Amino acid sequence: MKLLTFLGTGNYAQTTYTWEDQELTTKYVAAAINEFFDIDTVQAFLTTEARDTHWMMFSKAVENAEEVFIPSGRSEEELWQIFEAVVNAVEPGExxxxxxxxxxxxxxLFVFLAGTYLQKSRNVKIGGVYYGAYERDRPRSPIFDLTPTLKFIDWLTATDKFLDTGSAKDLGQLLTNIQRDFYKQGRQKREPVSPRQLSNFGKRIQAISESIELVRPLKLMEETALLDKISYEDLQEDVGAFAQPFSLLLDKIQADYHQFALPNPREASSQETLRKQVDLLGWYIDKSLSAQAILMGRELTVSVLCVALKFNYLGKDERQDVERGLNSLVVWREDTQKPRPLALEGLVTMIPDLDLDWLSKFWSRLREVRNDLAHTEMRSDSLSAAKMSDFVKKDLLKDIKTLMTVLPQ
Known part of the structure; x- marks a missing residue:
């Protein structure tokens, strides 16, 4: 384990640093940390001025120390030089x-942020962050453990992911870990209150996120409906006591996900279920989840027409009949002098107001985009990502809403 410490030019006074039942009298807190913990090497970052002031005495107090020169950090360029020095001093996985x-x-502060960056980018483990609280008028100076502040970085990363993509998987994992670690450490035996709903809520929003990611709209409706069964009052108490960073997001997550809630969607009104799916499609587009939006839009088109035809929109055979009708429509519109295909007759008979020309163009384009996505560009004439994204942003939701007008009111 490697200690990274930093020396300035101040006049450090001798004090007795304490940690739990250990203590060491020294001018340098790094000497105490080196003594109290299982440190192999110490990397001492210091400017030229700090070296002239402290290195000779410091190297005697900390015999396993190595000096690393850094500039004073007076400019952005010098701050990046400090960052590079920290990065070069640490091996991946260390x-x-x-x-x-x-x-x-x-x-x-800058080095603390550099350390957390290494934690994410190079799989570096931060064993601890410590601060020696020296006070001039006291003979003893406690060493404070600032390691819990690292969790703020995890909260920041998870929050950013949720706001950008709508996925609360990482937030759910943080909540689950808090409750798990609380009981694993036996804290329920010595603390007046214990978390009761964090794990349940965390697992629920993880399941919701997986349904969103894998385009499981019916499961998503079931999972979001189950959020209502979690006591909001108990959850607020748990968050306030054990997961305060989450308090700023709780209401937003509830609002974002609750719009999709529908108990037993397979047994609910088909129109209601489809409206929820249209809402989800719009949400995918807002979050720039184009792949999910394309898949969702294609299946929604078939579902809407199934319902308009009074078919079981979840039936495999019924869906295949509608797909054949749509594909026949595209072929027939290329030469309307030919007899209308039999597979198309049901659509025309049951939905007389259907604009066949518009539907043919929409289905042809949607089918092309969806197939190109499914084949992962393994085609000689594949579409560009920009063209696919443009279709999703400008036309997909508008066309699906147009198609929804064929449903009985």
Whole structure:
């Protein structure tokens, strides 16, 4: 395990640093951390001025220390040089401890952020973040464990993912972990309150996110309806006591997901179920989830026509009949002098107001985009991503809403 510490030019006074039942009298908190924890090497980051002031004494107090030169951080260029020095001092997969007690200006904060970046990008494990709370008028100075602040980075990342994509999988995992770790550590035996709903809610929003990601609209409706069975009052209490960063998102997640809630969607009114799916299609488009939107739009088209024909829209044979009718329509519109295909007759008879010319063009384009997506560009004349995205953003939802008008009111 490697300790990263930073030295400034200040006049560090001798004090007794304490950690739990351990203590060490020294000028340098890094010497105490090095003593208290299982540290193999110490990387001491220091400017030329800090080296002249402290290195000789520091290297005697911390014999396993190595010096790493950094600039003063007075400009953006120098801050990036500090970042590079930190990155080069750490190997992928290594465990590091950060001492953010000393250094110049904002360097400790910048290095803390660099450490968390390494945690994500190079699989570096941060074993701890510590600060020596020196006070001039006290003989003992406690070392504070700032490691829990790392969780803010996880909350930030998970929140950003939810706001961008609508996926709360990472947020759900954080909530589940909080409750699991609480009971695993036996804290319920010594603390007055315990989390009761975090894990349940976390698993629920993870399941919802998976249904969104894999385009499971009916399962999504079932899962979001189950959110109502979780006591909102109990959940708010748990979040306030154990997951405060989540409190800012709780209402937004509830509102975003609740719009899709429908108990027993397979037994509900087909029109109601399809309207929920249209809402989901719009949500996919708003979140720039074009692949899901294309798949959803294609199946919605078949479902709407099934319902208009009074077919079982979940029946395999019924769906295939509608698909054959649509494909026959595209072929027939290329030469309307030919007799109308038998597969098309049901559509014309049951939905007399249907604009066949519009439907042919829409289905032809939607089919082309969906097939190109499914074949992952393994075609000689594949569409560009920009063309597919343009169709989704400009036309898909508008055309699906137009098609929905064929349903009985």
């Amino acid at each position: 465990t590091i401890v950060l001492d953010v007690t000393h250094s110049f200006r904002s360097i400790p």
